[in-house]
Amino acid sequence: MVAPLDMRSRDGANSARLADAAVTQWDAIASALTPIIGGNGVAALYHRSLYLNAKTHPWLAHQRNADAFAMDLAALRSLLIDRDAADVAAGNAALIQTFNELLASLVGASLAERLLGPVWAQSQGATPEQNHPS
Numbered sequence: 001m002v003a004p005l006d007m008r009s010r011d012g013a014n015s016a017r018l019a020d021a022a023v024t025q026w027d028a029i030a031s032a033l034t035p036i037i038g039g040n041g042v043a044a045l046y047h048r049s050l051y052l053n054a055k056t057h058p059w060l061a062h063q064r065n066a067d068a069f070a071m072d073l074a075a076l077r078s079l080l081i082d083r084d085a086a087d088v089a090a091g092n093a094a095l096i097q098t099f100n101e102l103l104a105s106l107v108g109a110s111l112a113e114r115l116l117g118p119v120w121a122q123s124q125g126a127t128p129e130q131n132h133p134s
Contacts, residue, residue, distance in 0.1 A: 057091045
């Protein structure tokens, strides 16, 4: 798994650009997994990841509407954009790591990597073939 926001923060990207990149990445994760585990399944893993990471990154905690069980990426962007670039990169990397671990605990590490590998490659700007040459 990769942490492309960390690479971008070292390249001098500001919080707004990193927040936008994080939201794009989470949208890609949702698009990749929704056909397999459903929108509610993706949202459940996302919210659990937020909850678990709020212990080490308290600024990730946010209130969500109890009636709406979905990934509120606008709220995530708002949380990220108010932080410095290093916090954005570290917080999003922790969130993705936890999400990946939760997914792997449900479907296995190999399948989790196959499902999300194209997302990581896209986040790096590479095609899956470039990321895993034959």
